[in-house]
Amino acid sequence: MSKRKAASSNRQPTIDSMLADTTPHDDAGCISDDTILCVSSQESASFPSPEPKKHKPSIPTATTTTTTTTTETTQTSQSCSLKTTTAVISATVSTTTASDTTTTPLTAGKQDASGKPVKVHPFFLNAGHLALQPPANVAWKEHGSVLVGTSGHQRPSALIAAFDFDGTLSVVKGKHVHAKDANDWQFVHKTIPERFAALHDAGYRIVIFSNQRGILDGKKTEKRKISFTGRVENVLLAIEDAGVKIPVLIFGAAGADWYRKPRPGMWELFEQHYNREAETTSHDGNVVPGAVCTVDRARSFYVGDAAGRAAGHKPGVKKDFADTDHKLALNVGCPFYTPESFFHRADVPPPPPADSHAVHPSHAPTAPSFDPVAFLAERHAASASADPTATTRPYIPENVACPELVLIVGSPASGKSTFAKRHFVDSSHAYVRVNQDELKTREKCLRVTEEALRAGKSVIVDNTNPDPDTRKKYVDIAAKVQAAHGNGRIPIRCMWHTADQALCQHNNIYRVYMANKDREGGWVDWTSTAAGRAQPHSNPVTVAKLPTIAFTSYASRFREPNAEKEGFDEVRRVDWDPQFARAEDEAAWSLYLV
Structure with missing residues (x-):
């Protein structure tokens, strides 16, 4: 599909070239005119890397703000123009002696509701640096199984600069993997x-998309929720400390549903x-909802560290934990x-020129091992080239024998x-289907198989049956029934489904989506949040998502069936046959889901 070629091409424009043109585009639309505080021209050559601030929980209180003489950059029509504002500060100055330091509170010349002077943090009066507005709180709310954070005044835009959070904007302070708390972070x-x-300044809206499974699962994961929201707030505070105050929108997917990357639910x-x-x-x-501002996806972009890169893509670095961002x-x-x-990054060689096919391995994502679009293309091509007269x-x-x-x-x-x-249960022969998911135990499956064969009914055992030992139990039952009746040999055939692990894990997510999608085509895992469990969903879960171990366990136990050694009359290969009722169902299957 063309969208994938554009997204994965090594020749896509560099970020520097994308930002070089800050002239408004007629087709961009919905451009924000929010205020941005920038460093002064003397400081614009390089931004400081501030020490991470200690996290303080957001408290939605009104704040009276005054500053010293400042340079404030207001962005209008996507350009920064300077204007100077002056505020009168009544303050006493810190006096330092050889023996001690005495500091009296700095006040802003205004009084609070009780008549007391309003204190101003010394940071905002730091000589030689831009005095910033006190940091804006992040307003957090739940949207289904997604935690949404809003910082600053949000305006729609057709241009989106999207980022992952952990490993992309913030990393832990140490060699451990997961952040210990809200203050365990650095740029x-x-x-x-x-x-x-x-x-x-170029008209992009900053949006963060992060997988944060379980953070809405009540008291059990409250610590993880505080750690995530606190680190986000600390990062935004540090960005403001560096002289940049811009609106940022944050999404944290708490469930294992359509919102979880790589599935596109958060973006949608x-x-x-x-x-x-x-x-x-x-x-x-x-109340009339505002018009949707259509995102120009070709000119927007996404940045993330889960790119599927192999170990050693940078010296001494392990492989990427996933490829979900890519x-x-x-x-x-x-x-x-x-x-x-x-x-x-200064410690990694820069990417080659845009006209070069060679890309440094630390910069380039790895192509996913399973591409659903390519898979369907191969299947369609095979079907088109098949002999239409062949049966x-x-x-x-x-002439099948029964049983x-x-x-x-x-x-x-x-x-x-x-x-x-x-092919079997709904056929004229009406095979008895034996399935352990329904019967719950293998012993019951064996018992039902024997009872059906004794009654002269054919049986199809719809289980994974990965190894010869498991299959032999059913072969022995057929021999036992055959010996008891003495009416001739019971034929035993094997239908080997060849779909590999990647395809099956993809199918697993798809069938859960199809069983649980809502009216808008999304899939909300209401069972993953405390609020969702307290409020039964109108379309309750009917198909469960299987854990990865279900697929890895089968793969580790699998032994290819052998007709001669195992006593089968036939071993027939069955390739997975993609069939979709509607075009939109095929489009959903064609997405990367795992």
């Missing part, structure tokens, strides 16, 4: 404030609900950058149950 690179300022949520013009009130008093960009159809390629051999021969035993071998989500029902 990935010191140019982050500078980049954010340039992006905002942003586009549908958080990139609108302001709502209005009609003459009859009804896949999200591929799903959305926007350019993708690793943090190294975006922030141009497909039926899965049940016309017979059919064993399915295949991974979870390889299409076994659909295949068994379509």
